[in-house]
Amino acid sequence: MEIVVTGRHTQIKQRFRDVVESKMNRVTAIAPDAQRAQIVLSHEGNPRQADTAERVEITVIAGRSVVRAEASSTDEFSALDMALDKLTLRLRRTRDRRKDHRRGYTNPAPVDLGTILPPEEPEAEPEEPNNSPQAAIASELGPGESVEVQVGDTPIVIRRKLHLADPMTIDEALYEMELIGHDFFLFVNKETGRPSVVYHRHGWSYGVFEIDTADNVAKVIKG
Incomplete structure (x- = not known):
């Protein structure tokens, strides 16, 4: 080595x-x-x-x-x-x-806390200036590109970057999380296609969040 x-x-x-x-x-x-x-x-x-x-x-x-x-x-x-x-x-x-x-052992399934539905859309507000937090997510980014925007006169800086990642299973995401030593790992679920996060709870217990919209969930239920 x-x-x-x-x-x-x-x-x-x-x-x-x-x-x-x-x-x-x-x-x-x-x-x-x-x-x-x-x-x-x-x-x-x-x-x-x-x-x-x-x-x-x-x-x-x-x-x-x-x-x-x-x-x-x-x-x-x-x-x-x-x-x-x-x-x-x-x-x-x-x-x-x-x-x-x-050996054919399967870890207990992570605790699924359900789908998080977005809040109701607020009433339209006046257009924000280019140095608002919204400006950090307004433009399209290519792989590896990033953008930083300072929020008004505050010292807060929002940085956005696009990473390309292959979809993976929950078990593969847990494996990657353990490798880098983090308490959470963001990934695209291969089985559902949803952005998801696995996180460490305690001992060998884990949880998983999946993100989706109410419209998409309704389509799946109807289908």
């Missing part, structure tokens, strides 16, 4: 590189297909943040999967240990999920 160590606002000491090299075998022991590991060490110069002055981010590429973890501490070595603990936990979870699927 290729290991790349870089620094952000800090220089990497040889001792830290050596420790990283020696401890990354924890990753290959769980994920032997890991191809590359990117470790980024960042230093926070603010003395008020001394307890989290050193931050370590680890990104591992294994096949088509990308697994990330990060942690902060008073020194780079303890931050590395904490980040590795998080990373190996996520790697074990994904490995166990693969084993369960091979």
Whole structure:
């Protein structure tokens, strides 16, 4: 596995590189297909943040999967240990999920909280200026393009970006969520075609939201 160590606002000491090299075998022991590991060490110069002055981010590429973890501490070595603990936990979870699927095990179905219907349309209001939040979603975007709009005289900035994604099942979305270590994951449900969100509740319990309009739901019921 290729290991790349870089620094952000800090220089990497040889001792830290050596420790990283020696401890990354924890990753290959769980994920032997890991191809590359990117470790980024960042230093926070603010003395008020001394307890989290050193931050370590680890990104591992294994096949088509990308697994990330990060942690902060008073020194780079303890931050590395904490980040590795998080990373190996996520790697074990994904490995166990693969084993369960091979054994024919099916996870309990996520809790479906039902379809969220949009509120009734409000009365028409005066046209907003170009620096309104509506301006951030008014224009068409191409794949990877983004637009930012500041809201009036406030410091609030709304950023919109278009991502292309293949539709996937709920189980595949849960798998992707576990890989990146987030508490939620936005996707297009392959079975319903609806924009959906899976989220982590507690333990191995998950929930799922699906978004649709009242008109579409009515068509499905009638059909």
